[in-house]
Amino acid sequence: MLEVDLEARAGAFRLKAAFSCETAGIVAVYGRSGAGKTTLVNALAGLTRPERGIIRLGGKTLLDSQAGIDLRPEKRRLGYVFQEGRLFPHLDVRGNLLYGARRAAGGDSRLELGTVAAVLGLEDLLNRRVHDLSGGEKQRVALGRALLANPELLLMDEPLAALDQERKDELIPFIEALRDRFGVPVVYVTHAMPEILRLADMLVLMSDGQVVASGPVEEITSRLDLRPLTGRYEAGAAIRARIARHDPAYGLTELDFAGGTLRVPLLDEPPGSGLRLRIRARDVALALRRPEDTSFQNIFAARVAEIADDSGPQIDLRLDVSGVPLWARITRRAFVDLDLAEGRSVFALVKSVAIDRHSVAPLPGPGGLDRPRAGLENDR
Amino acid sequence: MFDLSPAEAEALRLSLKVGFWSVAASLPLGIAVAWLLARREFPGKTLLNGIVHLPLVLPPVVVGYALLLLFGRNGPLGQAIEAIFGKTVIFTWQGAALAAAIMAFPLMVRAIRLSLEAVDKKLEAAARTLGAGPLDVFVTVTLPLILPGVLAGAILAFARSLGEFGATITFVSNIPGETRTLPLALYSLTQQPGGEAGALRLAILSVLLAFAALAGSEILARRLKRGRT
Numbered sequence: 141m142l143e144v145d146l147e148a149r150a151g152a153f154r155l156k157a158a159f160s161c162e163t164a165g166i167v168a169v170y171g172r173s174g175a176g177k178t179t180l181v182n183a184l185a186g187l188t189r190p191e192r193g194i195i196r197l198g199g200k201t202l203l204d205s206q207a208g209i210d211l212r213p214e215k216r217r218l219g220y221v222f223q224e225g226r227l228f229p230h231l232d233v234r235g236n237l238l239y240g241a242r243r244a245a246g247g248d249s250r251l252e253l254g255t256v257a258a259v260l261g262l263e264d265l266l267n268r269r270v271h272d273l274s275g276g277e278k279q280r281v282a283l284g285r286a287l288l289a290n291p292e293l294l295l296m297d298e299p300l301a302a303l304d305q306e307r308k309d310e311l312i313p314f315i316e317a318l319r320d321r322f323g324v325p326v327v328y329v330t331h332a333m334p335e336i337l338r339l340a341d342m343l344v345l346m347s348d349g350q351v352v353a354s355g356p357v358e359e360i361t362s363r364l365d366l367r368p369l370t371g372r373y374e375a376g377a378a379i380r381a382r383i384a385r386h387d388p389a390y391g392l393t394e395l396d397f398a399g400g401t402l403r404v405p406l407l408d409e410p411p412g413s414g415l416r417l418r419i420r421a422r423d424v425a426l427a428l429r430r431p432e433d434t435s436f437q438n439i440f441a442a443r444v445a446e447i448a449d450d451s452g453p454q455i456d457l458r459l460d461v462s463g464v465p466l467w468a469r470i471t472r473r474a475f476v477d478l479d480l481a482e483g484r485s486v487f488a489l490v491k492s493v494a495i496d497r498h499s500v501a502p503l504p505g506p507g508g509l510d511r512p513r514a515g516l517e518n519d520r
Numbered sequence: 521m522f523d524l525s526p527a528e529a530e531a532l533r534l535s536l537k538v539g540f541w542s543v544a545a546s547l548p549l550g551i552a553v554a555w556l557l558a559r560r561e562f563p564g565k566t567l568l569n570g571i572v573h574l575p576l577v578l579p580p581v582v583v584g585y586a587l588l589l590l591f592g593r594n595g596p597l598g599q600a601i602e603a604i605f606g607k608t609v610i611f612t613w614q615g616a617a618l619a620a621a622i623m624a625f626p627l628m629v630r631a632i633r634l635s636l637e638a639v640d641k642k643l644e645a646a647a648r649t650l651g652a653g654p655l656d657v658f659v660t661v662t663l664p665l666i667l668p669g670v671l672a673g674a675i676l677a678f679a680r681s682l683g684e685f686g687a688t689i690t691f692v693s694n695i696p697g698e699t700r701t702l703p704l705a706l707y708s709l710t711q712q713p714g715g716e717a718g719a720l721r722l723a724i725l726s727v728l729l730a731f732a733a734l735a736g737s738e739i740l741a742r743r744l745k746r747g748r749t
């Protein structure tokens with residue numbers, strides 16, 4: 141459990157952040173540039189001193205300004221992966237990886253250099269100089285270095301932001317591997333929604349130095365009132381599903397979720413695997429009667445739960461599919477023609493081909509250890 | 521041609537000894553002052569900066585005279601040292617080293633301060649999050665990163681010490697075998713009838729010594745660079 145209640149000032153900028161969340165899996169901190177994400181994480185790490193506040197992690201108080209507790213960064217045992225790596229140029233890869241490990245308190249042998257290097261694919265780089273590494277390799281070393289310090293929580297400040305798309309896709313499976321293999325909870329700062337949908341379980345939404353909302357990713361991203369912050373283009377719903385069966389003959393995979401069965405293009409994961417699935421609002425169409433003779437492979441009975449009408453030519457509707465939120469974006473003309481209103485029963489139509497593999501992310505679970513490696517190979 | 525006469529060899533040995541000890545003894549203080557000036561804000565910082573740089577702009581004779589006042593038999597520091605060690609530093613090679621160290625101090629501090637300011641503080645912050653305390657960070661991250669600057673400062677200070685003349689002759693006089701370093705020996709020769717040839721030999725020796733120091737620093741700097749990038 142991470143409990144945060146902070147007030148900090150950096151120049152004219154004011155941070156006022158209060159939230160608490162379970163520290164299991166990956167907690168994403170999301171917001172636009174200047175929302176105060178980095179200020180928040182630096183305060184968590186103890187690199188900046190807030191004016192006032194409380195930080196508690198799993199019953200341990202890191203900061204309590206009223207009680208006069210302010211643990212120094214080296215005593216907090218929070219690993220920090222910086223955007224720009226911050227590897228030590230005077231040490232080789234091994235020296236960097238072991239810097240924190242040598243100072244880790246308690247001599248907990250949970251993590252060994254060999255294991256971490258293997259998971260992060262660093263075995264062949266150990267004797268290399270930091271200077272010669274590529275951007276992706278540097279970030280992998282940074283991940284390993286922070287992990288080997290045996291932290292109770294890993295902070296990551298936009299660890300992918302400095303990389304090109306190809307390197308990002310390459311690194312994400314390693315972050316998943318970190319989470320699944322070593323079970324270290326992660327606070328992951330980003331302004332990229334795709335990374336959140338792929339990686340995060342919980343979401344802390346920030347704007348103008350304030351925490352606006354926090355909770356499960358699916359819940360926050362489907363809240364209408366938060367749409368100005370979570371973004372319109374990316375509007376859509378995140379859904380948890382499980383692979384029911386594969387249909388190789390047609391190249392399809394059937395997924396079970398609370399609202400029914402969803403057919404998507406064939407996935408690699410074995411039946412039974414948990415997934416998070418992103419269905420964009422613009423890929424969902426509506427009908428008043430169940431259509432017949434249609435190419436739509438996915439048709440769900442739904443109810444219009446909420447209407448986001450910003451008087452533009454497009455209108456977003458939140459649908460309730462047996463309790464699962466789904467977003468549909470339709471034209472104003474269609475909205476008027478269909479005479480839609482809150483509470484109206486409709487059918488949601490989702491094209492299978494609209495869901496590509498970038499919309500699908502594995503969830504940690506049984507057998508989760510091997511999956512990130514498999515995912516990596518697919519990305520290559 | 522360079523079979524050194526006993527007097528020449530003595531002056532050379534003494535110069536190297538004075539230069540080495542002036543640098544060795546002042547280096548820790550130089551790093552500390554450079555760190556204060558580069559990293560800390562405190563009242564009197566401008567004053568400290570001014571005092572450190574004073575020897576650069578003052579006539580060396582003034583520095584030597586000030587040392588005489590402070591460390592002389594009747595000077596406050598001189599009496600303290602005499603009380604502890606039973607002797608003073610005036611008219612000794614240690615005094616010459618002290619004068620040389622003070623004259624070279626600004627050069628040393630400047631070089632180290634510049635390299636300190638070039639160190640990415642974010643690396644130090646990263647080290648803190650990895651469990652290293654402030655002193656640990658300084659020794660294992662900051663110091664290795666500023667090593668080229670420290671080296672440059674030390675060489676510069678050493679070279680400056682070899683050439684120190686004005687403060688030395690004012691403070692510790694010109695005593696053969698004790699305080700007569702190369703520049704002082706050279707000066708003495710120019711004051712003697714028929715000393716021109718000897719003076720020229722010492723001048724050439726000084727040039728060679730300066731080149732050796734520069735070459736040495738170049739080689740070390742290259743080796744450091746190769747180990748780093």
